[in-house]
Amino acid sequence: xxxxxxxxxxxxxxxxxxxxxxxxxxxxxxxxxxxxxxxxxxxxxxxxxxxxxxxxxxxxxxxxxxxxxxxxxxxxxxxxxxxxxxxxxxxxxxxxxxxxxxxxxxxxxxxxx
Amino acid sequence: xxxxxxxxxxxxxxxxxxxxxxxxxxxxxxxxxxxxxxxxxxxxxxxxxxxxxxxxxxxxxxxxxxxxxxxxxxxxxxxxxxxxxxxxxxxxxxxxxxxxxxxxxxxxxxxxxxxxxxxxxxxxxxxxxxxxxxxxxxxxxxxxxxxxxxxxxxxxxxxxxxxxxxxxxxxxxxxxxxxxxxxxxxxxxxxxxxxxxxxxxxxxxxxxxxxxxxxxxxxxxxxxxxxxxxxxxxxxxxxxxxxxxxxxxxxxxxxxxxxxxxxxxxxxxxxxxxxxxxxxxxxxxxxxxxxxxxxxxxxxxxxxxxxxxxxxxxxxxxxxxxxxxxxxxxxxxxxxxxxxxxxxxxxxxxxxxxxxxxxxxxxxxxxxxxxxxxxxxxxxxxxxxxxxxxxxxxxxxxxxxxxxxxxxxxxxxxxxxxxxxxxxxxxxxxxxxxxxxxxxxxxxxxxxxxxxxxxxxxxxxxxxxxxxxxxxxxxxxxxxxxxxxxxxxxxxxxxxxxxxxxxxxxxxxxxxxxxxxxxxxxxxxxxxxxxxxxxxxxxxxxxxxxxxxxxxxxxxxxxxxxxxxxxxxxxxxxxxxxxxxxxxxxxxxxxxxxxxxxxxxxxxxxxxxxxxxxxxxxxxxxxxxxxxxxxxxxxxxxxxxxxxxxxxxxxxxxxxxxxxxxxxxxxxxxxxxxxxxxxxxxxxxxxxxxxxxxxxxxxxxxxxxxxxxxxxxxxxxxxxxxxxxxxxxxxxxxxxxxxxxxxxxxxxxxxxxxxxxxxxxxxxxxxxxxxxxxxxxxxxxxxxxxxxxxxxxxxxxxxxxxxxxxxxxxxxxxxxxxxxxxxxxxxxxxxxxxxxxxxxxxxxxxxxxxxxxxxxxxxxxxxxx
Numbered sequence: 001x002x003x004x005x006x007x008x009x010x011x012x013x014x015x016x017x018x019x020x021x022x023x024x025x026x027x028x029x030x031x032x033x034x035x036x037x038x039x040x041x042x043x044x045x046x047x048x049x050x051x052x053x054x055x056x057x058x059x060x061x062x063x064x065x066x067x068x069x070x071x072x073x074x075x076x077x078x079x080x081x082x083x084x085x086x087x088x089x090x091x092x093x094x095x096x097x098x099x100x101x102x103x104x105x106x107x108x109x110x111x112x113x
Numbered sequence: 114x115x116x117x118x119x120x121x122x123x124x125x126x127x128x129x130x131x132x133x134x135x136x137x138x139x140x141x142x143x144x145x146x147x148x149x150x151x152x153x154x155x156x157x158x159x160x161x162x163x164x165x166x167x168x169x170x171x172x173x174x175x176x177x178x179x180x181x182x183x184x185x186x187x188x189x190x191x192x193x194x195x196x197x198x199x200x201x202x203x204x205x206x207x208x209x210x211x212x213x214x215x216x217x218x219x220x221x222x223x224x225x226x227x228x229x230x231x232x233x234x235x236x237x238x239x240x241x242x243x244x245x246x247x248x249x250x251x252x253x254x255x256x257x258x259x260x261x262x263x264x265x266x267x268x269x270x271x272x273x274x275x276x277x278x279x280x281x282x283x284x285x286x287x288x289x290x291x292x293x294x295x296x297x298x299x300x301x302x303x304x305x306x307x308x309x310x311x312x313x314x315x316x317x318x319x320x321x322x323x324x325x326x327x328x329x330x331x332x333x334x335x336x337x338x339x340x341x342x343x344x345x346x347x348x349x350x351x352x353x354x355x356x357x358x359x360x361x362x363x364x365x366x367x368x369x370x371x372x373x374x375x376x377x378x379x380x381x382x383x384x385x386x387x388x389x390x391x392x393x394x395x396x397x398x399x400x401x402x403x404x405x406x407x408x409x410x411x412x413x414x415x416x417x418x419x420x421x422x423x424x425x426x427x428x429x430x431x432x433x434x435x436x437x438x439x440x441x442x443x444x445x446x447x448x449x450x451x452x453x454x455x456x457x458x459x460x461x462x463x464x465x466x467x468x469x470x471x472x473x474x475x476x477x478x479x480x481x482x483x484x485x486x487x488x489x490x491x492x493x494x495x496x497x498x499x500x501x502x503x504x505x506x507x508x509x510x511x512x513x514x515x516x517x518x519x520x521x522x523x524x525x526x527x528x529x530x531x532x533x534x535x536x537x538x539x540x541x542x543x544x545x546x547x548x549x550x551x552x553x554x555x556x557x558x559x560x561x562x563x564x565x566x567x568x569x570x571x572x573x574x575x576x577x578x579x580x581x582x583x584x585x586x587x588x589x590x591x592x593x594x595x596x597x598x599x600x601x602x603x604x605x606x607x608x609x610x611x612x613x614x615x616x617x618x619x620x621x622x623x624x625x626x627x628x629x630x631x632x633x634x635x636x637x638x639x640x641x642x643x644x645x646x647x648x649x650x651x652x653x654x655x656x657x658x659x660x661x662x663x664x665x666x667x668x669x670x671x672x673x674x675x676x677x678x679x680x681x682x683x684x685x686x687x688x689x690x691x692x693x694x695x696x697x698x699x700x701x702x703x704x705x706x707x708x709x710x711x712x713x714x715x716x717x718x719x720x721x722x723x724x725x726x727x728x729x730x731x732x733x734x735x736x737x738x739x740x741x742x743x744x745x746x747x748x749x750x751x752x753x754x755x756x757x758x759x760x761x762x763x764x765x766x767x768x769x770x771x772x773x774x775x776x777x778x779x780x781x782x783x784x785x786x787x788x789x790x791x792x793x794x795x796x797x798x799x800x801x802x803x804x805x806x807x808x809x810x811x812x813x814x815x816x817x818x819x820x821x822x823x824x825x826x827x828x829x830x831x832x833x834x835x836x837x838x839x840x841x842x843x844x845x846x847x848x849x850x851x852x853x854x855x856x857x858x859x860x861x862x863x864x865x866x867x868x869x870x871x872x873x874x875x876x877x878x879x880x881x882x883x884x885x886x887x888x889x890x891x892x893x894x895x896x897x898x899x900x901x902x903x904x905x906x907x908x909x910x911x912x913x914x915x916x917x918x919x920x921x922x923x924x925x926x927x928x929x930x931x932x933x934x935x936x937x938x939x940x941x942x943x944x945x946x947x948x949x950x951x952x953x954x955x956x957x958x959x960x961x962x963x964x965x966x967x968x969x970x971x972x973x974x975x976x977x978x
Contacts, residue, residue, distance in 0.1 A: 013187055016188045016323070018170075018181040018185035018189070019167075019170065019171075019181060022163075022166075050185075050186055051186075056186075057186060057192075057194050060195070061195055061198055062194065063191065063194050065194075065939070066190075066191060066194040066197070068940075069193065069327075069940050070190055070191075070193075070327065072885055072886075072939070073327065073331065073885050073887070073888070073939075074176075074178075075176065075887070077887060086180070086184065087184040087186065090170060090180045090181065094166060094167075094170065094181075097159070097163040097166045097167075100159045100162070101156075101159040101163045104152070104155045104156040104158070104159035104160075105156060105159075107155065108152055108156060
């Protein structure tokens with residue numbers, strides 16, 4: 001289930017659809033019955049969907065100067081790690097909130113007896 | 114909430130127990146079907162947090178950009194890492210809109226210098242546009258927005274004043290007029306069209322490959338397609354920066370507060386000090402009247418001038434020319450070590466990252482030029498071809514005139530001109546504003562030019578930069594010239610900004626010509642003040658081309674310009690006052706001093722002179738100061754500082770404490786002399802930048818010439834006896850200033866004068882063009898000041914030599930450097946890779962395309978149709 005979520009989110013991100021982790025999170029929240037499982041899965045899928053392409057760029061080009069530049073542009077000074085943290089946080093939050101929203105909505109529907 | 118597993122499981126058990134104990138009453142089925150309140154709360158929380166995350170991801174919040182598209186690892190700002198990699202490539206431009214006729218080869222040197230070789234002129238300009246956009250698209254977009262009044266669209270209402278002013282002034286109107294004047298088939302029209310196609314090919318490619326500059330991505334907008342008129346607007350930007358002045362407004366306020374007599378005495382038409390004009394005459398007879406004395410300004414005029422001056426003063430820096438500084442000179446073959454003519458040039462501009470310049474060579478059937486271009490425009494502005502080399506400095510003559518339009522309540526929307534009421538023409542604009550309502554602007558136009566102020570007296574402006582001109586055609590012809598006649602003939606059509614074009618060719622000849630309009634106003638006019646717009650004082654023409662300042666192969670074998678007045682007091686035409694804003698002449702004097710020394714000169718001498726730090730003014734004043742302090746009772750620090758000055762060589766080196774003493778002394782001496790006048794006469798114009806102990810302004814440039822002259826030749830001038838001060842001489846003012854300066858320096862820099870090295874006082878910063886201070890270079894301790902050939906005025910200095918070039922036709926060497934790098938991408942090694950070489954005063958060889966191909970580590974692009 002986790003792998004499927006990551007793959008769906010990753011493919012979307014690679015195609016430029018940055019919001020795909022949110023959709024993958026929603027899917028996980030609908031499919032996985034227990035929120036305690038679904039929500040972390042959504043977060044993890046979002047994290048990896050944004051982290052893997054970033055890691056790929058680090059391997060191919062090196063992201064040090066880019067990260068430092070982004071930190072300066074955003075007013076973070078020389079804290080080059082902050083753009084990385086922010087980026088991964090965005091991916092993670094997209095997956096997490098998607099799963100949470102789906103779980104919360106699903107809980108309103110009475111379970112079949 | 115159900116996020117906590119430790120809470121969730123017990124809660125479920127408790128709910129089950131409660132449900133069993135509770136016996137549902139009849140008729141309560143509907144109530145039991147309602148979801149538990151905590152589920153609703155959970156959903157509400159999920160919706161709110163999701164909405165927040167999605168909103169910030171889609172739209173951003175506060176200082177945060179839209180985080181989703183902005184930081185998407187595959188399409189967001191992170192792609193600048195991939196963009197920074199430049200490799201060998203074959204690019205099929207057909208996929209990006211096409212427009213190329215034949216394959217084009219682009220060789221990129223190790224430092225990114227581009228060498229474009231094309232089979233047709235069309236393809237040359239197409240490739241130039243593509244290469245410019247590849248490395249400088251954000252800069253190009255920002256600069257066209259600046260001139261077209263579209264900054265608010267990306268930055269919001271904070272930029273509205275700038276946008277309104279630009280649309281009032283009319284760079285866009287002028288650009289359209291220039292474009293519409295180009296007939297089908299005109300080579301300039303073709304070049305602009307091909308250039309635009311090249312830029313647009315790169316825009317399409319960058320969007321397709323997600324490699325737009327991160328500042329586009331983070332600000333959430335995409336560049337619009339490039340139009341030929343955009344290139345013409347960027348040319349207008351530079352003209353405005355160099356030549357649109359507000360001096361008459363300043364003079365009107367000084368006239369009213371200081372009085373007409375002191376204003377005309379302290380801000381004269383002709384400079385009071387000794388300068389080194391490059392064209393000493395003889396001159397042809399004048400066709401205009403001699404300069405009249407200054408008239409008194411009325412209250413209404415002064416108030417209107419003050420209102421407009423404040424409006425202009427509030428605009429971002431760079432829109433109004435506030436002073437110029439550039440050097441160029443040439444040495445004839447008879448005086449060079451190599452036997453060939455030599456030329457050196459270093460235009461001084463705002464030093465930005467990315468730089469204003471992009472270095473390249475252009476080779477096609479019609480062009481073989483090497484030098485620097487301005488991204489957004491297709492030609493090389495400064496450089497050389499196979500036979501000639503050229504560079505330029507700003508000529509500083511007055512090209513901006515303000516007119517007070519006469520109006521009457523009985524004639525609304527009309528103004529009086531030539532004895533009849535004329536109706537204002539109007540043109541309207543919509544200014545889109547980020548996160549705000551689109552603003553509507555109506556600009557009134559008179560025969561003189563646009564109305565730029567309706568507060569008080571309606572004021573319009575005549576500005577030579579608003580006259581449509583085909584400067585690009587001039588540049589193309591310069592690039593194709595092979596001798597001085599062709600060079601000079603090409604410049605005949607150059608209107609604005611007026612530049613001192615220096616020239617050296619492969620046959621040992623040198624020349625210098627101040628090409629551009631020198632507007633003439635009617636007899637009796639006082640163009641250094643706002644003038645009545647009723648017709649009697651209109652601009653009537655320009656100085657004939659043959660009569661403008663120029664020289665060719667002078668007997669001295671040297672020519673030089675450094676923004677000084679080009680001619681002597683015998684020149685029969687009015688070309689501007691000392692305050693508008695000819696340089697005080699110290700750089701020119703120093704350059705002239707070095708070049709005119711006996712012996713022959715080499716390219717290395719040219720390079721050394723470009724980084725000369727000898728302050729000519731200091732060399733004149735410090736000996737007088739030392740004399741004034743002889744016999745004066747001094748404390749230990751003052752004696753030590755005086756000893757530093759006594760042994761000083763007048764060089765503003767970072768290690769020199771004496772240079773710091775001088776850097777402090779001169780502004781304090783100025784203050785000692787002029788501040789009492791400013792205070793007693795309540796002069797509304799600041800003489801010194803606020804918050805700075807050492808900075809001087811362009812106003813001080815003029816007053817400094819006075820003070821220099823009085824100190825050397827008229828120490829009892831009445832200026833030293835200011836109201837409330839009592840009778841004083843220059844020596845008295847120097848002594849008073851010296852005591853205050855040393856006390857202040859001890860507070861700022863410590864008790865030991867030997868530790869007051871100039872590098873502690875004076876730094877230079879290369880400023881990021883998008884005003885991201887973290888992407889600046891510096892501040893870093895820097896030598897030089899505003900008076901030295903190595904121009905470094907300001908604390909910190911943000912202006913200076915934007916490009917240094919030395920050509921030696923005898924040795925056939927061509928060298929150049931600019932501070933910064935070819936790429937605007939801060940993650941690229943080509944963002945600042947040239948800075949250190951430039952900082953050390955070194956130059957780099959300007960290679961040909963073939964030499965670049967054979968040099969190590971070159972990358973080659975092939976653009977395919």
